[in-house]
Amino acid sequence: MKAASEATESVMTEGQKSIYLFHSTPKSWKDDSASGRYIPYEDLKQSIEGKVRDIQAHERYTL
Incomplete structure (x- = not known):
């Protein structure tokens, strides 16, 4: 996002x-109950980072 912000010079x-x-x-990460409500x-960001870490x-461990 930082690159996009810098490219357009917008915040x-x-x-x-x-x-x-x-x-x-990815669609598989989205909870159906969350669609339609605002998530801070x-x-x-923390949710996505947690999924990436997992x-x-x-x-x-699978290698």
């Missing part, structure tokens, strides 16, 4: 970041 609000992150995540950027840990 994204927390709400814009949250929407951007939500729409850019920090909460969404995937990396799983891949590390």
Whole structure:
């Protein structure tokens, strides 16, 4: 997102970041109950980071 912000010389609000992150995540990561409600950027970011850590840990142990 930082690269996109620098390229357009714009600053994204927390709400814009949250929407951007939500729409850019894989569909399998999205909880059906969360669609339609606002998720604060920090909460969404932490959720995504946690899922990435879980995937990396799983891949590390399956090699």
